[in-house]
Amino acid sequence: MDYIKLDDEALMRLIAHAQEQALGALYDRYSRLVYSMALNTTGDSGLAEEITQDVFLRVWNKAETYRPEQGKVVTWMSSITRYRAIDLLRQRGIRPESNRLDWVDGVSPDLPDGVDVELEVEVAQRRQRVRTALAQLPPDQRIALSYAFFQGYSHSQIAEALREPLGTVKTRIRLAMQKLRQILYEDKLPNE
Amino acid sequence: MEEHVFDLLPAYALGCLDGEDDLRVGEHLSACHVCRGELERYRTLVADLPFAVAESDPPAKLKETILQRARQTKRIPAATPKIALWQRLPSWSMVSLVFILVLGASNLLLWGRLNTLESRQRASLRTVLLQGTAVAPDATGMLVISLDGSHGTVVVDRLPVLSESQQYQLWLIRDGQRTSGGVFSVDEKGYKGMYIKSPEPLDSYTAIGITVEPVGGSPGPTGDKVLGGNL
Numbered sequence: 382m383d384y385i386k387l388d389d390e391a392l393m394r395l396i397a398h399a400q401e402q403a404l405g406a407l408y409d410r411y412s413r414l415v416y417s418m419a420l421n422t423t424g425d426s427g428l429a430e431e432i433t434q435d436v437f438l439r440v441w442n443k444a445e446t447y448r449p450e451q452g453k454v455v456t457w458m459s460s461i462t463r464y465r466a467i468d469l470l471r472q473r474g475i476r477p478e479s480n481r482l483d484w485v486d487g488v489s490p491d492l493p494d495g496v497d498v499e500l501e502v503e504v505a506q507r508r509q510r511v512r513t514a515l516a517q518l519p520p521d522q523r524i525a526l527s528y529a530f531f532q533g534y535s536h537s538q539i540a541e542a543l544r545e546p547l548g549t550v551k552t553r554i555r556l557a558m559q560k561l562r563q564i565l566y567e568d569k570l571p572n573e
Numbered sequence: 574m575e576e577h578v579f580d581l582l583p584a585y586a587l588g589c590l591d592g593e594d595d596l597r598v599g600e601h602l603s604a605c606h607v608c609r610g611e612l613e614r615y616r617t618l619v620a621d622l623p624f625a626v627a628e629s630d631p632p633a634k635l636k637e638t639i640l641q642r643a644r645q646t647k648r649i650p651a652a653t654p655k656i657a658l659w660q661r662l663p664s665w666s667m668v669s670l671v672f673i674l675v676l677g678a679s680n681l682l683l684w685g686r687l688n689t690l691e692s693r694q695r696a697s698l699r700t701v702l703l704q705g706t707a708v709a710p711d712a713t714g715m716l717v718i719s720l721d722g723s724h725g726t727v728v729v730d731r732l733p734v735l736s737e738s739q740q741y742q743l744w745l746i747r748d749g750q751r752t753s754g755g756v757f758s759v760d761e762k763g764y765k766g767m768y769i770k771s772p773e774p775l776d777s778y779t780a781i782g783i784t785v786e787p788v789g790g791s792p793g794p795t796g797d798k799v800l801g802g803n804l
Contacts, residue, residue: 401640401643401644404639404640404643405636405640408636408639408640409636412631412635412636413628413629413630413631414623414624414628415631416629416630416631416635417623417626417627417628417629418623418626420629421626421627426632429631430631430632430635433631433635433639434635434638434639434642437639437643438639438642438643438646439749441643441646442646443779446779451777452616452617452620453620455620456616456617456620456621457620457748459620459621459622459623460616460619460620460748460749460750461748461749462623463619463623464588464749464750464751465749467588467793468749471793471795484625484626485625485626485627485628504624507621507624508624508625511621511622511624511625512624512625515622515625526587529584529587529588529589530587530619530622533588533589533793534589535589535590535591535792536584536589536590536591536594537591539589551576551584554583554584554587554589555580555581555583555584557583558583558584558586558587558615558618559583561618562583562614562615562618565618565621566614566617566618
């Protein structure tokens with residue numbers, strides 16, 4: 382079976398039936414995303430490896446609980462990665478270097494081997510759209526968003542870290558998220 | 574001035590609301606399908622954000638390490654091919670089996686008629702036992718879920734009485750994400766019954782946990798886990 386050609390949902394069904402090759406194919410597809418997210422959150426390659434292992438083993442052990450109607454596989458995996466990374470930071474009392482807490486605007490390097498070309502293009506386009514959208518945010522909104530996203534800081538913790546009033550931080554995060562949503566999904570907000 | 578819940582949904586999706594706001598939004602979501610729809614859109618956005626982080630390749634050996642650990646994990650396939658019972662039985666057993674099935678069916682019909690009411694009562698609720706952790710080994714708990722899986726109540730007993738600055742918080746867990754299901758204190762015997770404030774149907778979650786938190790609760794678990802169970 383050519384696992385490279387299978388879509389994510391098909392791979393998940395095979396993983397639920399304990400097919401290791403399907404897990405390997407999903408790893409080829411998303412390990413860079415998971416590892417990069419973990420590394421950017423923790424700033425520690427050892428922890429990033431640990432988190433990547435946790436995420437893929439969780440996929441292996443919980444594949445049968447995945448429900449396509451609740452979201453895409455990559456959405457599910459990125460949520461697991463983020464919460465696992467933030468949990469680890471909190472449990473171990475780690476505060477990553479603040480200079481790591483930013484987004485990338487530029488073009489990404491090539492995807493690894495073993496990934497379907499169509500998927501490669503789709504992921505590359507998605508990546509470019511998200512990066513372009515984030516580049517359009519004012520710097521203060523990007524920074525506030527990065528504290529919430531990478532470190533799991535609450536509004537008040539971000540306000541303390543940035544030495545800004547709580548209300549200012551709340552507004553920055555709200556405006557950043559609304560603008561990203563409008564740019565990425567061309568959404569009209571209900572109150573507009 | 575207090576913000577409208579609608580304006581807090583982006584931060585709720587990011588998980589960055591402080592305790593009081595988090596509870597307020599969680600409570601509102603349980604009753605407002607419009608805001609639940611909005612929240613899903615913001616959650617999709619949050620899940621797209623990892624595409625904008627600086628990329629690095631994982632170590633080359635990591636894939637093999639993960640596959641090796643997966644092999645070592647006891648894994649029960651979701652649906653293993655089943656061999657029909659009649660294929661496994663010797664031929665002489667078939668006559669006996671048919672006879673037993675006929676007798677069994679007649680008994681079942683009679684039993685079923687006698688127990689219809691009782692069965693309906695039993696089927697109306699689903700219960701999940703909660704286990705105490707090392708922090709609260711004597712604690713017990715039970716989650717009672719409605720038949721349609723939409724709502725439920727938790728009852729706990731013999732939980733340690735906390736200081737005035739602390740409360741217990743119930744977490745609904747799915748995909749590694751924890752959503753607050755309510756904050757509570759126990760009486761002097763460690764007992765409490767509480768209706769769960771769930772933004773989504775209870776049976777859409779895979780587990781629940783109860784942790785010790787500051788009064789009013791936290792945006793995410795910060796204290797020791799005292800009770801837990803799988804749904």
